[in-house]
Amino acid sequence: MPKITYIENSGNSQTIEVANGLTVMEGAVQNDIPGIDADCGGGMACATCHVYVNEEWFDKMPKKEDGEEDMLDMAFEPKKNSRLSCQIIVSDELDGLIVSTPSKQG
Amino acid sequence: MIKTDTLIIGAGPVGLFCIHQLGIIGLKCEVVDNLDKIGGQCIELYPDKPIYDIPAVPECTGEELTNNLIEQIKAFKTNFHLNERVEEIKKVEKKWIIKTNKGTEFEASSIIIAAGVGSFEPRKFPTKEIEKYEGKQILYSIRDKKVFKDKAITIFGGGDSALDWAIELSNTSKVILVHRRDEFRGMQASIDKVNQLKEEGKIKVYTKYQLDSVKGSDKIENINIKHDDKTIKEIKTDYVLGFFGLIMKLGPIAEWGLNLDKKTIPVNTESFETNKEGIFAIGDICSYPGKLKLILSGFHEGALAARGCFKYAKPDEKYRFEFTTSSKTVKDRLGVKE
Numbered sequence: 488m489p490k491i492t493y494i495e496n497s498g499n500s501q502t503i504e505v506a507n508g509l510t511v512m513e514g515a516v517q518n519d520i521p522g523i524d525a526d527c528g529g530g531m532a533c534a535t536c537h538v539y540v541n542e543e544w545f546d547k548m549p550k551k552e553d554g555e556e557d558m559l560d561m562a563f564e565p566k567k568n569s570r571l572s573c574q575i576i577v578s579d580e581l582d583g584l585i586v587s588t589p590s591k592q593g
Numbered sequence: 594m595i596k597t598d599t600l601i602i603g604a605g606p607v608g609l610f611c612i613h614q615l616g617i618i619g620l621k622c623e624v625v626d627n628l629d630k631i632g633g634q635c636i637e638l639y640p641d642k643p644i645y646d647i648p649a650v651p652e653c654t655g656e657e658l659t660n661n662l663i664e665q666i667k668a669f670k671t672n673f674h675l676n677e678r679v680e681e682i683k684k685v686e687k688k689w690i691i692k693t694n695k696g697t698e699f700e701a702s703s704i705i706i707a708a709g710v711g712s713f714e715p716r717k718f719p720t721k722e723i724e725k726y727e728g729k730q731i732l733y734s735i736r737d738k739k740v741f742k743d744k745a746i747t748i749f750g751g752g753d754s755a756l757d758w759a760i761e762l763s764n765t766s767k768v769i770l771v772h773r774r775d776e777f778r779g780m781q782a783s784i785d786k787v788n789q790l791k792e793e794g795k796i797k798v799y800t801k802y803q804l805d806s807v808k809g810s811d812k813i814e815n816i817n818i819k820h821d822d823k824t825i826k827e828i829k830t831d832y833v834l835g836f837f838g839l840i841m842k843l844g845p846i847a848e849w850g851l852n853l854d855k856k857t858i859p860v861n862t863e864s865f866e867t868n869k870e871g872i873f874a875i876g877d878i879c880s881y882p883g884k885l886k887l888i889l890s891g892f893h894e895g896a897l898a899a900r901g902c903f904k905y906a907k908p909d910e911k912y913r914f915e916f917t918t919s920s921k922t923v924k925d926r927l928g929v930k931e
Contacts, residue, residue, distance in 0.1 A: 526710045526841050528886060532638035535840065557778040560751045561838040564719040565773060565803075567821060593716055593840035 489582035493520045493538075496590040505577045511586060512536040512573035522588030529573040531555060535592040536572040537562035541585035548575060563593050595672075597623045598906035599899075600691050600701040602679050602846075605633020607876030607891030608707035609662040614899035616669035617915075617923045620906050623701075624671060625693055627678040627712035632659035634709055637839060648889055658888070668928035678712050680845050682872075687905075689871060702905035705898050706867075706874040707891070710856065712844050716837035718749070720804050723833075730813045731833045740832075741766045747816065747828055749804060750836035751776070756783040758834060763790055769797045769828060771804070771818055802826065807833070846878075854880050864901030865894050871905050873898040 488504040491514055505514030515523040515536075527533035531554055540548060545568045555574050559565045572586065599615055601608045604626035615622050630636055635644075635655030643652050653661070677693040682704065684690075691699040715733035717723070723731050735741075735758065742765045748755050751772040756779040759770045770787065777784045790796040805819035815829045843856050852859050852868045857880035860866060865873045875898050876891035884890070903912045917923050924931065 527634070527638055530639060530642070532634075532642075533841070534838075556774065556776070557752075560773060560778065561716055561840075563716070590719075593842075 489577050489579055489584070491577065491581070492583075492585045493522075494585065494587040495520075495522050496588055507578050509577050510573050511538065511575040511577060511584070512571075514577065515572060520588075522592070523572060524592045525573060526592075531558055531571060531574060534558045534562040534571065537565070537592060538570055538572045538586040538588055539566055540568050540570050540575075541587070542568060544581075544584050545570075547580070563589050563591055594690075594698045594700055595623055596700045597621050598701060599703045599705055599902045600625065600679075600689070600699050601705045601707055602626075603633060603707035603709060603876070603878075604628070604631045604673055604675070605707060605709050605876065606635055606658055606662055606888050607709075607895055608633070608705070609659070609666060610892045611705055611707060611875060611895030611899055612666045612669055612671050613662075614896045615902065616666065616671075617917060617926055618899060618903055618912065619922075619926060620899065620902060622669075622671060622705075623674065623699060625674045625677050625679050625691075625697075627676065627714070629676050631663060631673060631675070632656070635659050637713055644888070646887065646889065668926065678844065682849055684871075703871045703873065703902040705895070705902065706846065706858065706872065706878055707876045707895070708843075708846060709877045710841040710843075711846065711878075712842060713839040714842050714844070715835070716840045718804050718833075718835050720807060722807050726807065726809070726813055726833075730831065731807075731835070733835050733837075735834070738762065738765075744831040745769070745829060746832045746834060747771060747830040748834045748836065750834075751778050752836060752838065753779040753783060754836035755779070755834075756787055758836070759796055760786050760790065763795045768795075769799065769830070771799045771802050773801065773803050775800045799826065804833075804835075857884075860894075863897070865898040866901055871902075873901055 490502050491505045492502045494500040503518050512525050524535035526535045555571055559569050598620040599622040601622050601624045604624050636659055640656040641654055677695045680694050681692040688700050689704050741762055745767045747769045748759050749771050759768050762768050791798045801821040802818040805817040807816050808814050815827050817825050817827055819825050858867050858874040860874050860879045862881050865875050867874050875894035877886050915923050
Protein backbone atom coordinates (compact mmCIF):
# COMPACT_ATOMS: atom_id res chain seq x y z
CA MET A 488 0.00 0.00 0.00
CA PRO A 489 1.29 3.50 -0.74
CA LYS A 490 2.74 5.34 2.24
CA ILE A 491 1.71 8.94 2.85
CA THR A 492 3.51 11.20 5.30
CA TYR A 493 1.49 13.89 7.07
CA ILE A 494 3.50 16.63 8.76
CA GLU A 495 1.63 18.71 11.30
CA ASN A 496 2.29 22.40 11.74
CA SER A 497 3.94 21.58 15.09
CA GLY A 498 6.48 19.43 13.22
CA ASN A 499 5.01 16.08 14.29
CA SER A 500 4.99 13.69 11.41
CA GLN A 501 3.19 10.41 10.81
CA THR A 502 3.60 8.01 7.93
CA ILE A 503 0.56 5.93 7.17
CA GLU A 504 -0.36 3.30 4.63
CA VAL A 505 -3.35 4.48 2.64
CA ALA A 506 -5.11 2.15 0.22
CA ASN A 507 -5.16 2.99 -3.48
CA GLY A 508 -8.29 4.84 -4.47
CA LEU A 509 -8.82 6.56 -1.13
CA THR A 510 -8.11 10.27 -0.94
CA VAL A 511 -5.32 11.82 1.09
CA MET A 512 -8.11 13.44 3.15
CA GLU A 513 -9.71 10.06 3.92
CA GLY A 514 -6.34 8.62 4.90
CA ALA A 515 -5.98 11.44 7.42
CA VAL A 516 -9.49 11.33 8.83
CA GLN A 517 -9.52 7.53 9.22
CA ASN A 518 -6.23 7.67 11.09
CA ASP A 519 -7.07 10.66 13.28
CA ILE A 520 -4.39 12.88 11.80
CA PRO A 521 -4.93 16.30 13.37
CA GLY A 522 -5.16 19.43 11.24
CA ILE A 523 -7.48 18.14 8.53
CA ASP A 524 -11.10 18.96 9.34
CA ALA A 525 -12.86 17.99 6.09
CA ASP A 526 -16.09 19.62 7.24
CA CYS A 527 -17.99 18.98 4.01
CA GLY A 528 -16.90 15.36 3.82
CA GLY A 529 -15.03 15.49 0.52
CA GLY A 530 -17.43 17.52 -1.60
CA MET A 531 -14.87 20.19 -2.54
CA ALA A 532 -17.17 22.67 -0.86
CA CYS A 533 -15.36 23.89 2.24
CA ALA A 534 -11.54 24.07 1.95
CA THR A 535 -10.97 22.63 5.43
CA CYS A 536 -8.90 19.67 4.19
CA HIS A 537 -6.30 22.07 2.79
CA VAL A 538 -2.70 20.80 2.75
CA TYR A 539 0.65 21.92 1.38
CA VAL A 540 2.18 19.36 -0.93
CA ASN A 541 5.92 18.89 -0.58
CA GLU A 542 7.59 20.80 -3.44
CA GLU A 543 9.14 17.70 -5.03
CA TRP A 544 5.75 16.11 -5.27
CA PHE A 545 3.64 19.05 -6.33
CA ASP A 546 4.32 18.77 -10.07
CA LYS A 547 3.93 15.00 -10.08
CA MET A 548 0.37 15.19 -8.83
CA PRO A 549 -2.65 14.83 -11.09
CA LYS A 550 -3.72 18.36 -12.04
CA LYS A 551 -6.37 20.30 -10.16
CA GLU A 552 -9.88 19.97 -11.45
CA ASP A 553 -12.10 22.97 -12.11
CA GLY A 554 -13.27 24.41 -8.87
CA GLU A 555 -10.40 23.31 -6.64
CA GLU A 556 -8.45 26.53 -7.20
CA ASP A 557 -11.64 28.50 -6.49
CA MET A 558 -12.06 26.72 -3.17
CA LEU A 559 -8.40 27.27 -2.35
CA ASP A 560 -9.06 31.02 -2.51
CA MET A 561 -10.96 30.49 0.71
CA ALA A 562 -8.44 28.25 2.44
CA PHE A 563 -6.47 29.43 5.45
CA GLU A 564 -3.08 30.74 4.24
CA PRO A 565 -3.07 29.23 0.74
CA LYS A 566 0.32 28.98 -0.95
CA LYS A 567 1.54 27.97 -4.38
CA ASN A 568 1.75 24.32 -3.34
CA SER A 569 -1.71 24.25 -1.75
CA ARG A 570 -4.13 21.46 -2.58
CA LEU A 571 -7.37 20.14 -1.17
CA SER A 572 -6.51 16.71 0.18
CA CYS A 573 -9.99 15.40 -0.71
CA GLN A 574 -9.03 15.84 -4.36
CA ILE A 575 -5.78 13.86 -4.20
CA ILE A 576 -6.48 10.21 -4.94
CA VAL A 577 -3.88 7.81 -3.60
CA SER A 578 -2.17 5.56 -6.16
CA ASP A 579 1.12 3.65 -6.43
CA GLU A 580 2.60 6.70 -8.19
CA LEU A 581 2.04 8.71 -5.01
CA ASP A 582 3.84 6.22 -2.73
CA GLY A 583 6.03 8.34 -0.46
CA LEU A 584 3.97 11.53 -0.83
CA ILE A 585 4.59 14.15 1.84
CA VAL A 586 1.97 16.72 2.76
CA SER A 587 1.96 19.34 5.51
CA THR A 588 -1.12 20.64 7.26
CA PRO A 589 -1.61 24.39 7.83
CA SER A 590 -1.53 25.90 11.34
CA LYS A 591 -5.33 25.74 11.25
CA GLN A 592 -8.12 25.33 8.76
CA GLY A 593 -9.95 28.56 9.47
CA MET B 594 -39.83 36.21 25.46
CA ILE B 595 -41.14 33.84 22.80
CA LYS B 596 -42.76 30.74 24.27
CA THR B 597 -42.76 27.56 22.25
CA ASP B 598 -42.56 23.80 22.70
CA THR B 599 -39.23 23.21 20.96
CA LEU B 600 -36.45 25.43 19.75
CA ILE B 601 -34.58 24.09 16.73
CA ILE B 602 -31.04 25.32 16.13
CA GLY B 603 -30.24 25.02 12.43
CA ALA B 604 -32.44 25.45 9.36
CA GLY B 605 -30.72 22.86 7.17
CA PRO B 606 -32.62 19.93 5.67
CA VAL B 607 -32.62 17.94 8.91
CA GLY B 608 -33.92 20.86 10.99
CA LEU B 609 -36.58 21.54 8.34
CA PHE B 610 -37.90 18.00 8.28
CA CYS B 611 -37.92 17.95 12.07
CA ILE B 612 -40.34 20.90 11.97
CA HIS B 613 -42.63 18.59 10.03
CA GLN B 614 -42.30 15.78 12.51
CA LEU B 615 -42.95 18.09 15.47
CA GLY B 616 -45.86 19.65 13.60
CA ILE B 617 -47.70 16.44 12.88
CA ILE B 618 -47.58 15.38 16.52
CA GLY B 619 -48.92 18.77 17.54
CA LEU B 620 -45.82 20.50 18.85
CA LYS B 621 -44.89 24.07 18.02
CA CYS B 622 -41.36 25.19 17.30
CA GLU B 623 -39.21 28.18 16.43
CA VAL B 624 -36.01 27.96 14.41
CA VAL B 625 -32.76 29.93 14.75
CA ASP B 626 -30.03 29.93 12.09
CA ASN B 627 -26.92 32.04 11.73
CA LEU B 628 -27.15 32.15 7.93
CA ASP B 629 -29.29 34.76 6.20
CA LYS B 630 -31.33 32.10 4.44
CA ILE B 631 -33.01 28.75 5.01
CA GLY B 632 -31.29 25.56 3.83
CA GLY B 633 -27.97 25.23 5.67
CA GLN B 634 -25.11 23.57 3.78
CA CYS B 635 -27.52 22.58 0.97
CA ILE B 636 -27.97 26.25 0.13
CA GLU B 637 -24.66 27.70 1.23
CA LEU B 638 -22.27 25.05 -0.08
CA TYR B 639 -23.97 23.15 -2.87
CA PRO B 640 -27.23 24.72 -4.10
CA ASP B 641 -26.57 23.51 -7.66
CA LYS B 642 -25.00 20.15 -6.95
CA PRO B 643 -27.28 17.17 -7.58
CA ILE B 644 -27.96 14.83 -4.66
CA TYR B 645 -28.77 11.22 -5.56
CA ASP B 646 -29.54 9.55 -2.25
CA ILE B 647 -32.73 11.11 -0.99
CA PRO B 648 -35.22 8.23 -0.80
CA ALA B 649 -37.82 8.34 -3.60
CA VAL B 650 -36.14 11.40 -5.14
CA PRO B 651 -33.77 10.04 -7.80
CA GLU B 652 -32.03 13.37 -8.28
CA CYS B 653 -32.39 16.86 -6.86
CA THR B 654 -30.14 19.81 -6.13
CA GLY B 655 -29.54 21.27 -2.68
CA GLU B 656 -31.78 24.15 -3.59
CA GLU B 657 -34.61 21.92 -4.84
CA LEU B 658 -34.41 19.79 -1.72
CA THR B 659 -34.64 22.89 0.45
CA ASN B 660 -37.57 24.30 -1.50
CA ASN B 661 -39.44 21.00 -1.28
CA LEU B 662 -38.88 20.80 2.46
CA ILE B 663 -40.11 24.37 2.89
CA GLU B 664 -43.22 23.42 0.89
CA GLN B 665 -43.74 20.34 3.06
CA ILE B 666 -43.81 22.36 6.30
CA LYS B 667 -45.82 25.30 5.00
CA ALA B 668 -48.90 24.39 7.04
CA PHE B 669 -47.03 24.87 10.31
CA LYS B 670 -46.25 28.54 9.64
CA THR B 671 -42.95 28.26 11.49
CA ASN B 672 -40.99 31.36 12.52
CA PHE B 673 -37.39 31.44 11.34
CA HIS B 674 -34.96 33.69 13.16
CA LEU B 675 -32.25 34.06 10.54
CA ASN B 676 -28.93 35.87 10.95
CA GLU B 677 -29.06 34.94 14.61
CA ARG B 678 -26.90 32.60 16.61
CA VAL B 679 -27.93 30.97 19.87
CA GLU B 680 -25.42 32.11 22.47
CA GLU B 681 -26.71 31.00 25.85
CA ILE B 682 -29.04 28.38 27.19
CA LYS B 683 -30.08 27.96 30.78
CA LYS B 684 -32.52 25.70 32.58
CA VAL B 685 -35.08 27.40 34.78
CA GLU B 686 -37.23 24.84 36.55
CA LYS B 687 -38.48 22.60 33.77
CA LYS B 688 -37.96 25.00 30.89
CA TRP B 689 -34.98 26.02 28.82
CA ILE B 690 -34.36 29.74 28.40
CA ILE B 691 -32.49 30.44 25.20
CA LYS B 692 -30.82 33.71 24.16
CA THR B 693 -29.46 34.69 20.76
CA ASN B 694 -26.70 37.14 19.86
CA LYS B 695 -29.39 39.62 18.76
CA GLY B 696 -31.06 39.44 22.15
CA THR B 697 -34.07 37.33 21.14
CA GLU B 698 -35.22 35.16 24.06
CA PHE B 699 -37.14 31.90 23.94
CA GLU B 700 -38.70 29.67 26.53
CA ALA B 701 -39.02 26.07 25.38
CA SER B 702 -39.46 22.68 27.00
CA SER B 703 -36.86 21.17 24.70
CA ILE B 704 -34.08 22.12 22.28
CA ILE B 705 -33.14 20.25 19.14
CA ILE B 706 -29.64 20.95 17.85
CA ALA B 707 -29.55 20.36 14.09
CA ALA B 708 -26.52 22.52 13.54
CA GLY B 709 -24.49 20.43 11.08
CA VAL B 710 -20.82 21.26 11.57
CA GLY B 711 -21.70 24.45 13.42
CA SER B 712 -22.67 27.93 12.37
CA PHE B 713 -21.36 29.59 9.25
CA GLU B 714 -18.97 32.45 10.04
CA PRO B 715 -16.88 34.61 7.72
CA ARG B 716 -13.39 33.30 7.10
CA LYS B 717 -10.76 35.61 8.48
CA PHE B 718 -7.29 36.74 7.50
CA PRO B 719 -4.62 34.36 8.74
CA THR B 720 -2.36 37.29 9.66
CA LYS B 721 -1.70 37.40 13.40
CA GLU B 722 -1.75 41.09 14.26
CA ILE B 723 -5.16 41.79 12.73
CA GLU B 724 -7.32 40.87 15.70
CA LYS B 725 -7.34 44.26 17.39
CA TYR B 726 -8.52 45.92 14.20
CA GLU B 727 -11.28 43.44 13.41
CA GLY B 728 -14.72 44.97 13.48
CA LYS B 729 -13.17 48.44 13.22
CA GLN B 730 -10.94 48.83 10.18
CA ILE B 731 -10.79 45.19 9.18
CA LEU B 732 -14.22 43.97 8.16
CA TYR B 733 -15.71 40.81 6.71
CA SER B 734 -19.13 42.23 5.90
CA ILE B 735 -20.52 45.66 5.22
CA ARG B 736 -23.36 47.15 7.22
CA ASP B 737 -23.13 50.79 6.22
CA LYS B 738 -21.23 51.63 3.08
CA LYS B 739 -21.35 55.37 3.85
CA VAL B 740 -18.42 55.04 6.26
CA PHE B 741 -16.17 54.28 3.28
CA LYS B 742 -16.89 57.56 1.46
CA ASP B 743 -13.65 59.25 0.32
CA LYS B 744 -11.56 56.66 2.15
CA ALA B 745 -8.88 54.29 0.89
CA ILE B 746 -10.25 50.73 0.89
CA THR B 747 -8.30 47.55 0.24
CA ILE B 748 -10.46 44.58 -0.69
CA PHE B 749 -9.13 41.00 -0.56
CA GLY B 750 -10.77 38.10 -2.35
CA GLY B 751 -11.59 36.76 -5.79
CA GLY B 752 -15.28 35.88 -5.69
CA ASP B 753 -18.47 37.78 -6.29
CA SER B 754 -18.56 39.56 -2.93
CA ALA B 755 -15.07 40.98 -3.45
CA LEU B 756 -15.79 41.99 -7.06
CA ASP B 757 -19.23 43.47 -6.33
CA TRP B 758 -17.97 45.59 -3.45
CA ALA B 759 -14.92 46.71 -5.42
CA ILE B 760 -17.24 47.93 -8.18
CA GLU B 761 -19.75 49.51 -5.82
CA LEU B 762 -17.24 51.26 -3.57
CA SER B 763 -15.16 52.54 -6.50
CA ASN B 764 -17.87 55.19 -6.99
CA THR B 765 -17.09 56.88 -3.71
CA SER B 766 -13.79 55.51 -2.46
CA LYS B 767 -10.26 54.79 -3.55
CA VAL B 768 -10.36 51.03 -4.07
CA ILE B 769 -7.55 48.52 -4.33
CA LEU B 770 -8.48 44.91 -5.06
CA VAL B 771 -6.01 42.22 -4.03
CA HIS B 772 -6.29 38.56 -4.97
CA ARG B 773 -3.99 35.56 -4.53
CA ARG B 774 -4.05 34.54 -8.21
CA ASP B 775 -4.71 35.95 -11.67
CA GLU B 776 -8.14 34.41 -12.18
CA PHE B 777 -11.24 35.68 -10.46
CA ARG B 778 -14.06 33.25 -9.83
CA GLY B 779 -17.01 35.67 -9.90
CA MET B 780 -19.59 36.28 -12.61
CA GLN B 781 -18.05 37.16 -15.97
CA ALA B 782 -19.93 40.47 -16.11
CA SER B 783 -18.41 41.53 -12.78
CA ILE B 784 -14.93 40.46 -13.84
CA ASP B 785 -15.32 42.47 -17.06
CA LYS B 786 -16.53 45.50 -15.11
CA VAL B 787 -13.57 45.33 -12.73
CA ASN B 788 -11.20 45.09 -15.69
CA GLN B 789 -12.87 48.09 -17.28
CA LEU B 790 -12.61 50.13 -14.07
CA LYS B 791 -8.97 49.11 -13.84
CA GLU B 792 -8.34 50.38 -17.39
CA GLU B 793 -10.07 53.63 -16.51
CA GLY B 794 -7.85 53.95 -13.45
CA LYS B 795 -10.76 53.80 -11.02
CA ILE B 796 -9.65 50.60 -9.30
CA LYS B 797 -6.16 49.28 -8.70
CA VAL B 798 -5.86 45.52 -8.98
CA TYR B 799 -2.99 43.53 -7.51
CA THR B 800 -3.05 39.81 -8.26
CA LYS B 801 -0.81 37.05 -6.91
CA TYR B 802 -0.60 39.08 -3.71
CA GLN B 803 -1.77 38.21 -0.20
CA LEU B 804 -1.88 40.15 3.04
CA ASP B 805 1.47 39.94 4.77
CA SER B 806 1.31 42.33 7.71
CA VAL B 807 -0.58 45.24 9.19
CA LYS B 808 1.11 48.30 10.63
CA GLY B 809 -0.33 50.84 13.00
CA SER B 810 -1.05 51.42 16.65
CA ASP B 811 -4.64 52.25 17.52
CA LYS B 812 -5.50 52.58 13.88
CA ILE B 813 -4.11 50.84 10.84
CA GLU B 814 -1.70 53.09 9.00
CA ASN B 815 -0.62 50.82 6.23
CA ILE B 816 -0.51 47.20 5.24
CA ASN B 817 2.04 45.11 3.42
CA ILE B 818 1.02 42.71 0.72
CA LYS B 819 3.33 40.01 -0.52
CA HIS B 820 3.63 38.74 -4.09
CA ASP B 821 4.10 35.06 -4.97
CA ASP B 822 7.72 35.97 -5.80
CA LYS B 823 8.07 37.30 -2.20
CA THR B 824 8.30 40.98 -3.11
CA ILE B 825 6.45 43.24 -0.69
CA LYS B 826 4.31 46.23 -1.53
CA GLU B 827 3.21 48.77 1.04
CA ILE B 828 -0.32 50.17 0.81
CA LYS B 829 -1.74 53.06 2.75
CA THR B 830 -5.31 52.21 3.61
CA ASP B 831 -8.15 53.23 5.90
CA TYR B 832 -10.16 50.03 5.70
CA VAL B 833 -9.36 46.42 4.85
CA LEU B 834 -12.18 44.18 3.67
CA GLY B 835 -11.79 40.40 3.42
CA PHE B 836 -14.20 38.25 1.42
CA PHE B 837 -13.07 34.65 1.72
CA GLY B 838 -16.43 32.93 2.02
CA LEU B 839 -17.74 31.20 5.09
CA ILE B 840 -16.45 28.52 7.40
CA MET B 841 -18.38 26.39 9.88
CA LYS B 842 -17.58 26.80 13.57
CA LEU B 843 -19.12 24.92 16.46
CA GLY B 844 -19.21 28.17 18.42
CA PRO B 845 -21.14 28.56 21.68
CA ILE B 846 -22.58 25.00 21.50
CA ALA B 847 -19.28 23.84 22.94
CA GLU B 848 -19.95 25.85 26.13
CA TRP B 849 -23.28 24.34 27.12
CA GLY B 850 -22.03 21.38 29.12
CA LEU B 851 -22.88 18.85 26.43
CA ASN B 852 -20.67 15.83 25.99
CA LEU B 853 -18.55 16.33 22.89
CA ASP B 854 -16.67 13.84 20.76
CA LYS B 855 -14.41 15.81 18.44
CA LYS B 856 -16.92 18.25 17.01
CA THR B 857 -19.99 16.05 17.46
CA ILE B 858 -22.49 15.47 20.26
CA PRO B 859 -23.04 11.88 21.42
CA VAL B 860 -26.73 10.91 21.67
CA ASN B 861 -28.80 7.85 22.49
CA THR B 862 -30.41 6.30 19.44
CA GLU B 863 -33.82 5.91 21.01
CA SER B 864 -34.69 9.60 21.10
CA PHE B 865 -31.44 11.35 20.11
CA GLU B 866 -31.31 13.03 23.48
CA THR B 867 -27.91 14.27 24.64
CA ASN B 868 -26.46 14.03 28.15
CA LYS B 869 -28.64 17.04 29.05
CA GLU B 870 -32.30 16.35 29.66
CA GLY B 871 -34.48 18.00 27.05
CA ILE B 872 -31.63 18.72 24.62
CA PHE B 873 -31.55 16.61 21.49
CA ALA B 874 -29.05 16.53 18.64
CA ILE B 875 -29.77 15.33 15.11
CA GLY B 876 -28.08 15.35 11.72
CA ASP B 877 -24.35 15.77 11.11
CA ILE B 878 -23.72 17.18 14.58
CA CYS B 879 -24.81 14.04 16.47
CA SER B 880 -22.77 10.88 16.87
CA TYR B 881 -23.57 7.32 17.89
CA PRO B 882 -22.25 3.90 16.88
CA GLY B 883 -22.85 3.41 13.18
CA LYS B 884 -23.65 7.09 12.50
CA LEU B 885 -23.82 7.99 8.81
CA LYS B 886 -23.61 11.63 7.84
CA LEU B 887 -26.46 11.41 5.36
CA ILE B 888 -29.48 13.64 5.00
CA LEU B 889 -31.70 10.58 5.06
CA SER B 890 -30.28 9.53 8.44
CA GLY B 891 -30.98 13.02 9.72
CA PHE B 892 -34.63 12.72 8.72
CA HIS B 893 -34.97 9.54 10.81
CA GLU B 894 -33.14 11.14 13.72
CA GLY B 895 -35.48 14.14 13.58
CA ALA B 896 -38.56 11.92 13.58
CA LEU B 897 -37.44 10.19 16.78
CA ALA B 898 -36.20 13.38 18.46
CA ALA B 899 -39.60 15.00 17.83
CA ARG B 900 -41.29 12.14 19.71
CA GLY B 901 -38.68 12.56 22.44
CA CYS B 902 -39.71 16.21 22.79
CA PHE B 903 -43.36 15.27 23.27
CA LYS B 904 -43.09 14.22 26.91
CA TYR B 905 -41.41 17.53 27.82
CA ALA B 906 -44.00 19.62 25.99
CA LYS B 907 -47.05 17.68 27.16
CA PRO B 908 -46.06 15.80 30.31
CA ASP B 909 -49.66 14.93 31.13
CA GLU B 910 -50.54 13.48 27.74
CA LYS B 911 -49.65 10.15 26.27
CA TYR B 912 -48.10 10.27 22.82
CA ARG B 913 -50.13 8.37 20.26
CA PHE B 914 -48.54 7.06 17.08
CA GLU B 915 -50.54 7.91 13.96
CA PHE B 916 -50.05 7.66 10.21
CA THR B 917 -50.42 10.69 7.93
CA THR B 918 -52.44 8.50 5.54
CA SER B 919 -55.20 7.73 8.01
CA SER B 920 -55.24 10.15 10.94
CA LYS B 921 -57.78 12.94 10.71
CA THR B 922 -55.92 14.88 13.43
CA VAL B 923 -52.64 14.71 11.54
CA LYS B 924 -54.30 15.69 8.27
CA ASP B 925 -55.91 18.68 9.97
CA ARG B 926 -52.51 19.76 11.28
CA LEU B 927 -51.11 19.44 7.76
CA GLY B 928 -54.02 21.46 6.42
CA VAL B 929 -55.09 18.64 4.10
CA LYS B 930 -58.55 19.22 2.65
CA GLU B 931 -60.60 16.12 1.95
